[in-house]
Amino acid sequence: DAGVIQSPRHEVTEMGQEVTLRCKPISGHDYLFWYRQTMMRGLELLIYFNNNVPIDDSGMPEDRFSAKMPNASFSTLKIQPSEPRDSAVYFCASSHFGMNTEAFFGQGTRLTVV
């Protein structure tokens, strides 16, 4: 397996625009997690899915953020409208048994909102 695949690797957008980040988890993994990494706040869990169902979205900062997992092999994180403070590296991770076991992270999407 190629691991967790995220796209795009880099995204630069203007404030107010819609941004969509994409993730393909490892095949067979039942859990998918979206994290945000910033210098100020470190790694923060935004939302996670189990068997394509959102379980905990309490980490999603605002209603501007939404995430979907239409099937077991694809998830999106959308920010609409984007703001400069959303600039961060966004990671997707997948795991077979949840975050209490090994999680595999993608290479991340570096988002810059200008």
Added chain:
Amino acid sequence: QQQVKQSPQSLIVQKGGISIINCAYENTAFDYFPWYQQFPGKGPALLIAIRPDVSEKKEGRFTISFNKSAKQFSLHIMDSQPGDSATYFCAASNNNNDMRFGAGTRLTVKP
């Protein structure tokens, strides 16, 4: 949100030396304590992990020491190599998928 405190923020070690990174947690419900290694431009990757039923776990040059009563755990890297230069994150989680990461330690191993 952060319930795991990690120190030091940065660490410089000579090649062949021992690198030690410390973490402390608050929530006694945590029962899984992994360490992740992150290289620039990459996602974190699991390095080694421990559960509270043991006080130490060793994998090659990497050792986790765990003190349940003190709610502390640490990563020791023996014979540190320049290739170990990376950012290391400790974390703690429970079976509700509530994982909290430390702030990270940037390790530099000088040749």
